[in-house]
Amino acid sequence: MLIPLSWLKDFVDIDIPAELLAEKLTVAGLEVDKIMYIGVPQTQQAHLHATFKQEVRYPKSDHLVWDREKLLWGAIREIKPHPNADRLVLALVDYGGAELEQCVTGAPNLFEFKGQGPLPEPLYTVIALEGAEVWDGHSDEPKRMILKEKPLRGIPNRSMVCSEKELGISDEHEGIMLFHADLGHKPGTPAQAVLGDIVFNIELTPNLARTFSIYGVAREVAALLDKPLHPPSYEVVMDGAPIDGQVFIDIREPELNPRFTLSLLRDITIKPSPDWMQRRLKLVGQRPINNIVDVTNYVTFEIGQPLHAFDYDKLVARAGGKAPTIITRLPEPGETLETLDEVKRSLDSHNILVCDTAGVLSMGGIIGGAETEISDTTTNVLLEAAAWQFINIRKTMSTQKVHTDAAARFSRGVHPSQAILGLKRGIELMRQLSDGKIAKGIIDDYPLPPETVRVALTTHEIDRIMGVRFSAEEAAALLRRGGFEVKVEGETMHVTAPDFRMDISSDPITGQADLIEEIARISGYAAIPNTIIADMMPDQQANPSLEREEQTRDLLVALGLRETISYRMTTPEREVQLVPPGMASSLPQADYVRLANPISAEKTVLRHTLFISLLENARANARYNERQQLFEIGNVYLKNGNAPLPDEPRKLGLLMTGKRGVSGWMHGEEGGEVNFFDLKGVIEGLLDGLHVRQVSYARAEHTSLHPGRSAQLLLDGQAAGVFGELHPLVGLAFGFEDVSVQIAELDLDAILKQADPLHGVEPLPLTPPVYQDIAFIVRETVTAAQAEAVIRKAGGALLKGVRLFDVYTGDPVPAGHKSLAYNLVYQTDERTLTDKEVAAVHAKIVKLCERELEAQLRA
Amino acid sequence: MLEQLETQYKQAAAALEQIAEGAGLAEWERETLGRSGWLTGMLRGVGQLPAEQRAAFGKRANEIKVALTQAYEAREKLIIEQDLARDLEEGQIDVTLPGRPRPTGGLHPSTQTLRQFYHIWGDMGFQVYRSRDVEDDDTNFTLLNIPPHHPARDMQDTFYTTEPNVILRTHTSPGQIRAMRELGEDGSKPIRVILPGMCYRYEQITPRSEIQFHQVEGLAIGRNIRMTDLKGTIAAFARRMFGADARVRFRASYFPFTEPSMEVDVECFLCHGDGCRVCKYSGWLEICGSGMVHPVVLRNGGYDPSVWSGFAFGFGPERMAMLMHGIEDIRYFWGNDLRFLEQF
């Protein structure tokens, strides 16, 4: 929202620099996002500091500061033809000097005055004298220039009448800036004093409906600076025939339209609005149209009450020549309306409408209809100022996809009390600008006035929430600055909220909070002391779920993996790539959590598996990184039958591809490519680090994985995830053609449940170990797990360790067989083992392996 | 004989002076002093000399042996020193060559920032409470004092699911309701928690805005929690996070679930308030929204708002990491480009 300080000053006296005012507004919740300067200089930090003892920060602005000696308010007295050029004229400008200054200019908007001799009424503009700094009007890029003496087609020229672009007001460079009135300043006045201004851009939070206007901001400024407020004039000169009988109102939905007011202005002339109004409208970003439409906009921006003007004669025509009746109601089935934005709208059942007996006129509080709008031929104006329920306006804005300045205000809430003020302000301004006559009286239908909000607040309650002790009188004074009526009774304040404070709740507890916020805001947040919490500390508890998750991350990082965090959104089509064509999916079969309003076609559901995140990350990185070792911890989302909320199990995903090691400048040290056992090593390392017990592995049947190189992790015999080499066809789908990808998705909740932070520690052995190796040949179908189980069974208590150190197939091992070789460690704390004891156990192991594994001992 | 001894001695002494390396020295020793060396041979041959010459020869031969042994040892020491000096000289490597790269892992920057929050808030007695990503509309909005069609809903563009009234949480604040109801024991226990988690907003993905991001929200509920405590607590956090002299500015703001509400700015730690691109030349960085828990929210959490009070605050870890590391593009976070991740 744009707030020109020149306009703001109509309503409140401001005696501090703009930058300090911006800081005060920002700290009070009206965030001044930007300060725009028109011609005037910024305040110096040092000045602020010295004068106001305030350290205020604001960005340095690189705007053009208008030289007070060389950029002056000028009156153009005459436009003469240029003797040598048709496209140029000579403007004779009174700039307060002894003689008129002659400027050579090509401004097209002066040509209509050419050769008329001295103008009966001068035109006003800004004249730049030699040496003045201005923006270069002919440059596309912002470029400054210093005005120099330069003859134009044989006529000496050392000054310039300026366009808005040259002064840095706007990009307008079609013609020079022209005013038809002196704006109250004599020629020769520094342009800064006439047109210089500062405009704030204020970001409004949704609770600040009351400040959605210049006057609304002025109220805040008055409260913050503790200055009196000067309201606009609501006097109306009514010298026309009485309004009674000329128009009627019929409100059918008072909940949606609690108030509707009308005034009638006859015998007007449609013409441009005056310079001062046009200038103000431009400063707030509006395009001037004509005196009637401009007033509706002006009042909307000035006091925040949107107005709507009808062409009264068109209404009379629609009523068959009789006095029209304005009806506000909901649409009938099939009703449509063509609005001012040239959209033909079919209406929704909740759209509150302004109608007459012949049909729909406009969408109440939002946008007018095309048929009855003001035109150049309008002579009689019916002005509407009404109140609308803000929630209903919001619904209509979203379903009809329409956004107007009026709707923006009504959708935040405008109190019905404002309607009559807006009507009076608007109709009187229209009268002044259009030479019309206002009908005597106002039609004011107000079926549902809101209740006045009254809240009782104690100083104790302020202290309880704020931690600051105010006396009742101190707090009351702060509230009164904001327009509240306060009656103090001991420690209690009986507060009546002003009607524009629709944000103050009538619920006692919420209303108190609303008032406490107001007291805090007006007194200033900076003035509230900082304390440490004196309240009792709640019981402290451990959070093992989080702590072990973080420990898992640390272990995986120590194992050399890098963490990723991915979008949780994907599509079923993306996840289908995880299944080789023609095969059944082993991925979760639950329904997806589907987005009703996806942001793009690539993000329509929440993921079922981390596989998709890992593989897409790996594919994206593959171009620059052949070697990738990644992990991700995060939720997947599985709909659970008819339960509205899905299950969100926590998963751990791992992905490894490329070389085992990192290549440096020493050749050949990277090792081979990672395979199943690298991945399994990481999983074992993690489970060891977490002290998870009862771990076993079994073959997996998962169609996304290589059928021969994939496994299931079992914890206590329960499945807790799968891992292994990615199925080559799936690898291909993700661009991994010649390289294998090792991937895992494990159930982190199940793993962490088994983690044992209280794991015991083996004492260090007191006796020396005895090492023996054993190697035997078994059929290939015998698994390592089976072989180790037999060895351990036979070894009994004396066998402390079993480590597989070689697996070999090929000559001389017969086909269909393999050789397994183990380091065995014998040890007991009770005594140092003798060779004889060891030999006995060792023989037992050999025997059992021969019997149970049909093993054949090697040399 | 004696003459021959003297000649050999001179030759051997001279030869020793010429020896420059260990191998030559060993050979000299073998040929001279060794068991089959000439000097040993000569000493052994003393018995064959006439008796009157024996004493003189023996004496002289022993003198020579002592002299040569000493010379040998000196020579050996010299050669060892020279060898070592040469080894040290020749063993030089180019120390500017890169080290052998170790396979290293690392934590995602969001995790690293989240951990900073866990540590700092943990020290202040705030424990971590996590809640679900997919939420019901009631918990995400209505119970937080944002009824349907409330203007505040405009502040948070929402992802809806095809399940009626089920959405992706737009903030971690629904965790406030869940924490109060779970930990509050019907509004009878104080609470001090932080609520980290992923949030989702329906926004265009740009360098400055993302559809998913972490939040860390904080909640303190008690019978004596005041706005002054909120200010003091946030200021303490800022000192921990940004340094002991971090300056903080509190300004009024609006969140439907707190009142009074405030935004917290910290003095830009890049320009120390002078104004720079990161702080948009304002000198301040917005780090946190906060406020006193709204009475309606307390009530919805099971607490009597006329007895209990509390404060809440919310941080954006990704935004914080962006400020602290000068990251210009928020899309880096879920892009998972290793060239980005490996910088952490």
Ligand SMILES: [Zn+2]
């Ligand atoms: Zn900065």
